[in-house]
Amino acid sequence: MTAIAVEPNPLREGLEQERVPDASCLVIFGASGDLTQRKLIPALYALAHDGLLPAGQTIIGFARPDYTDDAFRAAMREACEKHARTKPVDDAVWENFARGLFYQRGEFTDPEAYLRLRRRLEEFDKTRGTGGRRIYYLAVPPDFFAQISEFLGAEKMVGDPERDGPYTRVIIEKPFGHDLASARELNRVAVTTFRERQVFRIDHYLGKETVQNLLVLRFANGIFEPFWNRQYIDHVQLTVAESIGVEKRGSYFDSAGITRDIIQNHMLQLVSLVAMEPPVAFEANSVRDEKVKVLRALRELDDRVVRGQYVEGSVLGEPAAGYRSEEKVDPKSRTETYAAMRVFIDNWRWADVPFYIRAGKRLPKRVTDISIHFRPAPYPLFSRLGLKMSANVLAIRIQPDEGVSLKFDSKVPGPAVRTAPVSMEFRYATSFGAEPPEAYERLLLETMLGDATLFARRDEIETAWAWLDPLLKRWAANGDPNPYAAGTWGPEAADQLIERDGRKWRRP
Amino acid sequence: MNAGTDLKVDTNAIEKGLASLWRTDKSDEAITRAALWNVVAHTWTGEQQAQASDALARASESVPSRSIVVRSNPSGRASLSSWVSANCHLVGKNQQVCSEEVVIVADGNRVHHVAPLVSALLLPDMPVAVWWLGDLPSENETYVAPLLDPADRLIVDSREFNAPDDLALVGRIAEETTTAPADLNWVRLEEWRAATASLFDPAPMRERLRDLRHVKIVSGRGSFEFGSSAEGLLYVAWLKVQGDIEVAFELDCARSKPGIELIELRFADGTTATLTRDRERGVVIGGGDAHVLDCITRLQSRGLHDLIVRQLKRPEIDRVYVKSLRVARELADR
Numbered sequence: 001m002t003a004i005a006v007e008p009n010p011l012r013e014g015l016e017q018e019r020v021p022d023a024s025c026l027v028i029f030g031a032s033g034d035l036t037q038r039k040l041i042p043a044l045y046a047l048a049h050d051g052l053l054p055a056g057q058t059i060i061g062f063a064r065p066d067y068t069d070d071a072f073r074a075a076m077r078e079a080c081e082k083h084a085r086t087k088p089v090d091d092a093v094w095e096n097f098a099r100g101l102f103y104q105r106g107e108f109t110d111p112e113a114y115l116r117l118r119r120r121l122e123e124f125d126k127t128r129g130t131g132g133r134r135i136y137y138l139a140v141p142p143d144f145f146a147q148i149s150e151f152l153g154a155e156k157m158v159g160d161p162e163r164d165g166p167y168t169r170v171i172i173e174k175p176f177g178h179d180l181a182s183a184r185e186l187n188r189v190a191v192t193t194f195r196e197r198q199v200f201r202i203d204h205y206l207g208k209e210t211v212q213n214l215l216v217l218r219f220a221n222g223i224f225e226p227f228w229n230r231q232y233i234d235h236v237q238l239t240v241a242e243s244i245g246v247e248k249r250g251s252y253f254d255s256a257g258i259t260r261d262i263i264q265n266h267m268l269q270l271v272s273l274v275a276m277e278p279p280v281a282f283e284a285n286s287v288r289d290e291k292v293k294v295l296r297a298l299r300e301l302d303d304r305v306v307r308g309q310y311v312e313g314s315v316l317g318e319p320a321a322g323y324r325s326e327e328k329v330d331p332k333s334r335t336e337t338y339a340a341m342r343v344f345i346d347n348w349r350w351a352d353v354p355f356y357i358r359a360g361k362r363l364p365k366r367v368t369d370i371s372i373h374f375r376p377a378p379y380p381l382f383s384r385l386g387l388k389m390s391a392n393v394l395a396i397r398i399q400p401d402e403g404v405s406l407k408f409d410s411k412v413p414g415p416a417v418r419t420a421p422v423s424m425e426f427r428y429a430t431s432f433g434a435e436p437p438e439a440y441e442r443l444l445l446e447t448m449l450g451d452a453t454l455f456a457r458r459d460e461i462e463t464a465w466a467w468l469d470p471l472l473k474r475w476a477a478n479g480d481p482n483p484y485a486a487g488t489w490g491p492e493a494a495d496q497l498i499e500r501d502g503r504k505w506r507r508p
Numbered sequence: 509m510n511a512g513t514d515l516k517v518d519t520n521a522i523e524k525g526l527a528s529l530w531r532t533d534k535s536d537e538a539i540t541r542a543a544l545w546n547v548v549a550h551t552w553t554g555e556q557q558a559q560a561s562d563a564l565a566r567a568s569e570s571v572p573s574r575s576i577v578v579r580s581n582p583s584g585r586a587s588l589s590s591w592v593s594a595n596c597h598l599v600g601k602n603q604q605v606c607s608e609e610v611v612i613v614a615d616g617n618r619v620h621h622v623a624p625l626v627s628a629l630l631l632p633d634m635p636v637a638v639w640w641l642g643d644l645p646s647e648n649e650t651y652v653a654p655l656l657d658p659a660d661r662l663i664v665d666s667r668e669f670n671a672p673d674d675l676a677l678v679g680r681i682a683e684e685t686t687t688a689p690a691d692l693n694w695v696r697l698e699e700w701r702a703a704t705a706s707l708f709d710p711a712p713m714r715e716r717l718r719d720l721r722h723v724k725i726v727s728g729r730g731s732f733e734f735g736s737s738a739e740g741l742l743y744v745a746w747l748k749v750q751g752d753i754e755v756a757f758e759l760d761c762a763r764s765k766p767g768i769e770l771i772e773l774r775f776a777d778g779t780t781a782t783l784t785r786d787r788e789r790g791v792v793i794g795g796g797d798a799h800v801l802d803c804i805t806r807l808q809s810r811g812l813h814d815l816i817v818r819q820l821k822r823p824e825i826d827r828v829y830v831k832s833l834r835v836a837r838e839l840a841d842r
Contacts, residue, residue, distance in 0.1 A: 009714055010750045011705035014828030015698065020709055023801075051702050054709045055794075055803035092789040096804040129710045129801055430542045430605045433570035 016051075021448035023056035024133035024167075025121045029108065029148055030140040031061025031072070035173070037079035040139065041101075043440035045080045048097040049090060050437075052445055056129040061103045062117060072103035085438055100128065108144050114155045121157070132159070132166030135447055139173060142182075146189040153193035161195050171200045171447055174265050175256065176456070179472065180465040187458045196458055200447045205266040206454040207439025209428070210402040214273045214370075215282075217396070217404065224394075225278070227374070229349045234375045234391065235501075236355045238270055239508050241363035243315050245486070246337075250328030257335040259307075259472060262359040268295060268464045269456070270398075271355060274370060275345050284452040288460060295463040299344040301471050304500075306482060306493040308338030310362040313486030320362055320486035336481045337361040340494040341471075342501075356498050356505070362486035368398035369508035382419060390421045393506065402436070403427035516591050522629055525592040526608050542572035542605050545820055546636045548626055549577045550655060556641045559812065561609065565595040566813035568607040571820040574631050575609040578622055582651075584615030588625075623654035630658060637820060638687075639663040643732075644674045652677075656687050663819055665692040666738035667730050667766065672840035675738070679837050688825035689833065692815045693739050700743060700768055703783045703792040703805040707773075710801055722756045722774040723747060728763035734840070736761045739768055745835035750828065757839075767810075 012018050026044075028036055047053045061072050077098070080089050104120055106113025124130050136152065138145060149170070152158050159168040172190065177183025190199050205211055218224055227233070240262050246253040253261060272291035279286035311322040324331050338360035344352065374392040383389055393407040405425045412418040428436065446454055482491035489495075489505065498505055517525035547567075549560035557579040564575040575595075590613070596606040610629055614622045630636055638659040645651060656662055662681055669675060678689045708714050725740040740759040747755060763769050771783040773796075781796030785807070794803040808814065 007714070009705055009708055010752070011701065011708055011717075011747075013750060014826055015702050015705060017702055017705070020705075023710065049806060051706070051805055055706050055801035056710060090790075090806060092786070092791040092804055093806055096802070099802075129712075131711065431544055431572065 019445075019449055020052060020054050021445070021450075022133060023054040023058065023128065023130050024135055024448060025058045025060060025124050025130045026135040026137060026444075026448075027060045027062055027104075027117065027121070028137045028139055029062050029144070030138070031103065032063035032065045032067075033139055035139045036061065037076070038083050039438070039440045040137065040444070041076045042080050042084040043438055043444055045076075045089070045094070045097055046085045046438065046441050047445055049084075049086050049093050053097075056100070058100045058102065058124045058128050058130050060117070060120070060124075061101075062106055062113075063103075064105070064107055066105055067103045069102050073098045073101050076101060085435065085441070108140065108148055108151075111151060111154070114151045114157065118155050118157050134159070134166070134168045135171065136169070137171045142172075142175065142177070142186055145172065145186060149189055149193040158193055158198075161198055167198075167450065168194070169198050169200055169447055169450070170194050171202055173202050175260065176201060176265070176461045177465060178256070178260065180462060180469045183461050183465045187462065191458070197452070199458070200443075200452060201456040201458075201461065202443055203265050203269055203456050204439040204443065205269055205398075206456075207441075207443040208398060209436040210396065210398045211270070211273065212454070213404075214270075214396060215287075219278050228372075230351055230353045232374055233353055234373045235353060235503060236274060237369075237371045237373065237506050238267060238274075238355065238357040239367065239369045239505075240267055240359040241365060241367045241489075241508070242361050243363060243366045245310070245320065245323065245362050246326050246329065248327070250326050253337075254329045254333050254335050257307075257339075258337055258359050258361065259339045259468060259475075263339060263341075263357065264464050264468055265456070267357055267359055270368075270370060271343065271345075271357065272460075274372075275350055275355070277349070282453070284455075285457075287453050288457045292457065292460050292463055293347075294345060295460060295467065297345045297347040297350075298467045299346050300467075301341060301343070304342035304497055305471060306338075306340045306491060306497050307336035307475060308340075308360065308484045308491035308494065309333075309335065309481040310337050310360075310486045311483045313362070313488065315362055315364065315487040322486070323362075334480050336475065338363075338481070338484060338490045338494070340490060340497055342497060354501065356503070358490065358494060358505070360484075360490050363489055364487055366400065367508045369506075370396040370398065371506045371508075372396075373503075373506075382417065385417055387417070387419050389419065395506070395508075397508075401427060401429070403430075516589070518590070522590055522592060522610055526610070543574050543607060543631055543634055544571055545573035546630045546634050547573045547575050547639060547816075547820070548630075548636065548655070548659070549575065549639045549641060551577065551579050551641045552581070553642075554579065557611070557613075560639065560641055561611065563811075563813040563816055564609065566811075567816045567820065568595045569597045569605075570817045572605060572607045573637075573820070574607065574629075574634070576626055576629055577609065577611045578626065578655075579611070579613045580619045580622060581613075581615045582617075582619045586616030586618045588612070588614050588618040588621055619651075623657065626655070627658055635660040635823075637661040637663055637690075639816065641665070642668050643670050644677055649677070656681065656685070659687045661688045661690055661819075661825075663690045663692065663816070666742070667693050667696075667735040668732060669735045669738060670732045671734055672837065674734075675833065675837050675840055679833050682830050682833060689830065690819050690822075690826060691742070691829065691833075692812075692819065694742060694826070694829050694832075695815045695818050696767060696810060697739055697742055697746070698818070699792055699805050699807050700771065700783065701746060703794050703803065704747070704771070704773075706803040706805060707781050707783070707794045707796070707800060709803075712799060713801075716775060716799070717751050718753055719776040720747070720751065720753055720755055720773055721776050722758070724758045724760065724770075724772040724774075725768060726760045726763060726770040726772075727768045728765040729761050730766040736766065737840075738836075741836045741839050742832055743768070743771070745832040745839055746828065749831045749835055 272294040275294045276290040279290045340358035343355040372394040395405045405423050407423050409419045410422045482493050484491040551557045560577050591611045593609050594606045596604045636658050682689045730736045744757045773781045779797040781800045783794050790807045792805045
């Protein structure tokens with residue numbers, strides 16, 4: 001297969017859909033699973049709806065159940081009716097989208113199935129103009145990565161990126177391992193068949209508009225960066241709170257815990273975006289180089305770490321069972337459903353500025369929030385009048401109700417000098433109205449376009465594990481997590497963790 | 509907050525009137541004032557004024573802005589009056605987001621007082637869009653110029669133009685001032701441009717772009733003869749500019765409903781690709797010979813407020829429009 005070298009389509013310039021990828025075959029391994037129905041197909045349909053998929057884009061579901069193409073299309077339409085961002089499903093758009101939707105039955109362990117898949121893909125190259133371009137989405141448990149990769153390699157279904165020709169890309173989902181050793185093994189497997197630049201590791205947090213806005217806020221505005229350092233910032237807080245419990249993921253979660261499920265990936269991504277130096281360019285390796293430098297600078301964790309596990313309580317007015325009573329959870333489980341830690345980044349910009357991070361399940365509400373707490377004014381002019389001044393806080397709300405607010409003190413009108421904290425707010429919904437696209441839409445489009453800026457690189461994953469491994473080993477060897485009632489902000493020990501430094505958790 | 513109620517105020521106390529709107533809030537809902545733009549709508553008639561007020565009120569749900577609607581009647585008895593009101597909508601369960609609207613009605617020689625008054629009412633630091641409803645008085649630039657002085661953007665609708673000179677005036681504004689021109693007709697064309705681009709996305713089709721020889725555009729007739737052809741002219745101009753090609757064209761504006769219905773692209777080898785509007789399903793369908801992959805482009809809503817929103821959501825100057833405008837003027841002159 002030879003690729004035709006052509007210029008980008010000049011008719012796309014200035015259009016809302018300026019960046020439309022070349023048509024490719026996107027194969028979803030594990031197409032009968034929840035992720036495909038809830039996220040992937042609805043995201044692909046939304047891209048088609050917004051005119052961001054090229055004519056001829058072909059999507060092939062690959063899984064064990066015996067579906068026909070039409071039965072698969074019907075199931076996917078139902079999934080879109082339930083989960084797509086734009087509802088109801090537009091008949092005309094769906095009709096065209098469904099023409100490019102196919103199903104290939106097969107076992108991940110059956111070489112014949114890959115042969116049949118390959119023949120079908122080659123057929124699509126002829127009939128749908130996909131030109132040999134391949135994207136493999138491994139929506140399967142990590143245990144299957146090695147097998148699928150091996151078979152794809154053996155059937156010569158993976159192009160060599162060093163040679164001119166159509167591209168092959170592979171998307172993998174977290175968990176990227178269970179610890180450093182398993183992450184290294186997964187990465188070794190991935191790069192046995194694929195080259196690192198062909199591997200797109202999805203952390204869906206990076207697909208969120210507000211997470212991307214962190215880079216814009218910091219590096220597109222002149223006013224923040226001069227204050228973004230130890231000289232002006234007292235400390236930083238990051239909270240990822242979920243009101244739900246483990247739901248149907250009891251079995252997975254009980255073997256992982258919140259540290260592996262949230263902190264190792266989503267939270268460390270947020271920490272690196274908040275703390276990174278300006279990249280030399282807004283492109284994949286420049287951004288990821290700076291992020292990984294932050295991870296390398298993380299100081300080894302000391303005893304300022306807290307883990308917790310929820311017990312019976314009440315969330316949003318409803319009774320909530322304790323963790324150990326959840327489905328598919330070991331009744332004697334010691335898995336943490338809450339973790340909080342004080343983190344330091346040992347570099348020039350952040351020396352001795354604590355980052356307090358916490359994540360938990362069954363907390364009072366679902367919220368992801370980053371707050372930058374500034375140092376007080378150098379001279380307490382108004383405190384001498386007996387006034388209590390509060391610290392300036394820049395809060396970045398990742399979800400829900402996405403936005404940014406800045407808290408500062410203002411004079412209360414009147415003859416007396418009195419002050420009160422006020423908040424200057426920016427809310428996405430207020431200023432921009434429209435609902436932002438789902439993270440998966442953006443990430444799937446970026447994969448098709450070959451831009452890896454919003455994906456995690458191998459060294460990011462391994463550095464994060466290397467930092468967390470000692471803590472996880474320590475916890476595995478020692479005692480039970482601190483209990484906390486469902487519907488509270490975590491165990492008391494977490495409050496003490498920050499209060500010992502004379503600070504308090506911000507109520508997000 | 510007296511949302512939706514017009515409050516008559518003296519022209520020298522408009523800001524005070526707006527401030528009092530915010531102080532009269534008796535509701536339990538949290539109210540946020542928001543503005544991303546100043547939008548000045550210039551109208552000639554009561555009908556246009558109502559149209560502009562309605563469109564801007566609805567547009568403010570997606571793009572909050574301070575709206576200033578001007579109704580100008582140079583031939584009337586000298587007078588100047590103004591009203592203020594707020595346009596509010598709910599965000600989430602209990603947060604109201606409100607934008608302000610000022611209406612200024614000027615008659616007789618007081619129309620020349622409008623520009624400085626508008627200038628005093630603009631929110632600082634927010635960009636200014638002047639939306640000109642109806643025909644541009646290309647013969648009276650001295651009236652237009654002061655109104656456009658603070659404008660970062662001029663929004664017109666070339667469907668309402670009655671002569672090629674109007675396109676020329678927009679072109680001169682683009683070339684000689686810092687005001688970026690924008691055209692609602694260009695927004696209407698966006699789906700046709702996207703559909704055309706989809707046809708040429710596959711690599712082999714991109715190669716065929718330079719073999720394009722002839723374009724036929726079938727559209728409907730609107731209120732103005734020249735305005736009816738403006739969308740087609742802009743399309744051909746865009747193809748020439750972006751494709752860097754010379755192409756013959758034919759405009760057939762005989763259909764009953766305004767807007768493009770069909771575009772036929774003929775290549776050097778005699779084959780064709782077509783784009784057809786399916787009004788019922790709200791899409792443009794692309795197809796053609798064996799080399800052309802079928803494609804579908806969803807037509808977005810074409811209500812006046814939707815077109816305005818799409819214009820205001822674009823923060824930067826549309827350079828492709830400016831380039832196409834230049835060529836469209838040349839085509840119109842022919």
